[in-house]
Amino acid sequence: METSVQSSQQYPPRVEILGIGVDPVSMEEALARIERFITEGVPRMVVTADSSGIVEAQSDVQWRDILLNADLVTPDSAGVVWASRRLGSPVRDRVSGVDLVEKICHISSIKGWRLFFLGAGKGVADQAADKMRLKYPGVNIVGTHDGFFPKSDEVSVVAEVRGSAPDVVFVAMGIPKQEKFIAEHLYEFGAKVAMGVGGTFDVLSGSVRRAPKLLQRLRLEWLWRLILRPSKWRKNILLPKFWWRVVTSKKVRD
Secondary structure: OOOOOOOOOOOOOOEEEOOEEEOOOOHHHHHHHHHHHHHHOOOEEEEEEOHHHHHHOOOOHHHHHHHHHOOEEEEOOHHHHHHHHHOOOOOOOOOOHHHHHHHHHHHHHHHOOEEEEEEOOOOHHHHHHHHHHHHOOOOEEEEEEOOOOOHHHHHHHHHHHHHOOOOEEEEEOOOOHHHHHHHHHOOOOOOOEEEEOOOHHHHHHOOOOOOOHHHHHOOOHHHHHHHHOHHHHHHHOHHHHHHHHHHOOOOOOO
């Protein structure tokens, strides 16, 4: 597997959670790094790490390798933030994929960053792009494509992305499928930044409602998602495993 090249910029050491390094970044710091990646022009991979993904990485060697080699790994769940504090190396707050994508859309409307939406169901990426164009007039979304295509179409889909000359490509195929797809095609996209975004297009399009602010503050978005989409129960059953692995891990002492 070909992985991205680390930036020469020196950043604070990653916080280790069950053997996976997570960057202790705020939203503003994550956006600053992405802007630097775009300026440098070398293909970079951004991963938003949640609790279930870290559990999966314990048994999926390819996924674990992708996490360890990504250029930026953000803390994308309340569980990851809690675990960092429990293990003695706290990150400040979560940097979710949904929020990060929307912030990048806003910056695109100002700086002209070229964005490509790849993934989700038929028409969802188009709807998400339309909503972002209404919310952030001038956002430069240069292409969209759904995520349900046969393996035989993979070369043509990647060529379509490359032909749009994106600065950032967002891939919504679910963790870790989307990250494996990115790792395989990172240097073929022609983008400076590629980022897996899970169910972000569903939220941005309005087809899935995000949890109310109160539940977000109470760190119960996972419960809201389970209520709305009970078919995702397999992901949620990983959360108790994450909790158990963290509480039985050796805590870093002051």
